[in-house]
Amino acid sequence: MTRVHDMGGRFGDGTVVPEPEDVVFHADWHPRALAITLACGSLGLWNIDVSRHARECLSPKDYTRFSYYEKWMAALADLLVDTGAVSREELAEGAAREPSDLAGKRLAADAVAEVLAKGGPATRPSNVAALFAAGDTVRIRSLPENLQTPGGHTRLPAYAAGAEGTIVRQHGTHVLPDSNAHRMGEAPEPLYAVGVKARDIWAHPEHPEDEVILDLWQSYLSAK
Amino acid sequence: MYVGFHDRVMPHDHSDHDHPHSLLPSDPALRVKALETILTQKGLIDPAALDEIIDTYENKIGPKNGAHVVARAWSDPDFKAALLVDADPVLAELGYYGRQGEHMVVVENTETVHNMVVCTLCSCYPWPLLGIPPGWYKSDAYRSRAVREPRKVLAEFGVTLPEGQAVRVWDSTAEVRYLVLPQRPEGTEGIDEAALMALVTRDSMIGCGLVVSP
Secondary structure (H helix, E strand, O other): OOOOOOOOOOOOOOOOOOOOOOOOOOOOHHHHHHHHHHHHHOOOOOOHHHHHHHHHOOOHHHHHHOOHHHHHHHHHHHHHHHOOOOOHHHHHHOOOOOOOHHHHHOOOHHHHHHHHHHOOOOEOOOOOOOOOOOOOEEEEOOOOOOOOOOOOOOOOOHHHOOOEEEEEEEEEEEOOHHHHOOOOOOOOEEEEEEEEEHHHHOOOOOOOOOEEEEEEEHHHEEEO | OOOOOOOOOOOOOOOHHHOHHHHOOOOHHHHHHHHHHHHHHOOOOOHHHHHHHHHHHHHHOOHHHHHHHHHHHHHOHHHHHHHHHOHHHHHHHOOOOOOOOOEEEEEEOOOOEEEEEEOOOOOOOOHHHHOOOOHHHHOHHHHHHOOOOHHHHHHHOOOOOOOOOEEEEEEOOOOEEEEEEOOOOOOOOOOOHHHHHHHOOHHHHHOOOOOOOO
16 A cells, blocks of 8 residues: 555546646745755755655645645655754744754855756666666566555555566666665665556556556566 | 654654644745744755745746757757767756756657656656646646546647557656657758747647647
């Protein structure tokens, strides 16, 4: 069983509403929410997998009723408290009680361009040998769950669990989110683009030749 | 004092009222304001840095970057060949590298294949090439339906594909980001790179639009 964010294939969400291409933000507080989240990320208190998992750990009720940047703000508040950067009292009072020990790590305005340009690559050297090559047939794990941590983070969507797939592309060796989200190490291993036929995952595929391609780690796969 | 949860491996599930975020004001604008105030007072964020981040994604980084890459690929076969094999060095040379675009793959639309990109688990998107994702890309409707009924979703964008074209939907489940190289429209032979660039839409580079002749 996965969490509320794992919605690929779900029914009932209605139509997609296209929007003009020159709209970047829909409310004044949206860019502020984005910027606060990025600025806090650079304090180094968590990695991208920890922050994704914090959003996924919102209760299904909150996840569903919150708009996109509300999810970001809620998860950020939760992470700040979890890491001790901000106290519950400070959140409740809307004011700081004392300056932070981490102020020296604050992202400076003149460092923004460099930090955004530098990014955070996820490729790492790994001693896990690649077991598959392009064209190989594989079986995707049937349990779309984190195997180490109950209710933990994984990037295996439920809709693809148990399906047969074909290796489309090798991406090298990448940090494993299932481990990194729980601060259990980066555990890099081979990552692949895996193609799955729509007819193998949906009862009513739109077209016999359509397919979905997912990026999946080697430990999500077994030889067919 | 930073205590951290480095040793904590369990997910931080709380009951509804126990989530720290529930301590903040419920109005989202006030919630953001409160967080900014607390974090600024604690010395953890600098409002000037926030302005800089916002300026970057409002004015400097956006779909023009992706359109530049597409127009160049249409105009220069060697560039296109290199881009499709290994996009990262090609894009880095153009200065299109950075946060949320560290590992790029470019997928080409042809007579027989139409590519489309989604992130069903969150909202992964190639920021250095397309900027901040549009609202619909982050919507539950797009995330849930793009993988199961891409053709119905495309119809909502006014796009109908011929029967002979298969759809490949790329679900961005890792840190690899995908850019669609749309088909070059007919009647654009002899048009220069700058004019081609003006034809390329953001939605066409996500795979939810087609590029049409001028």
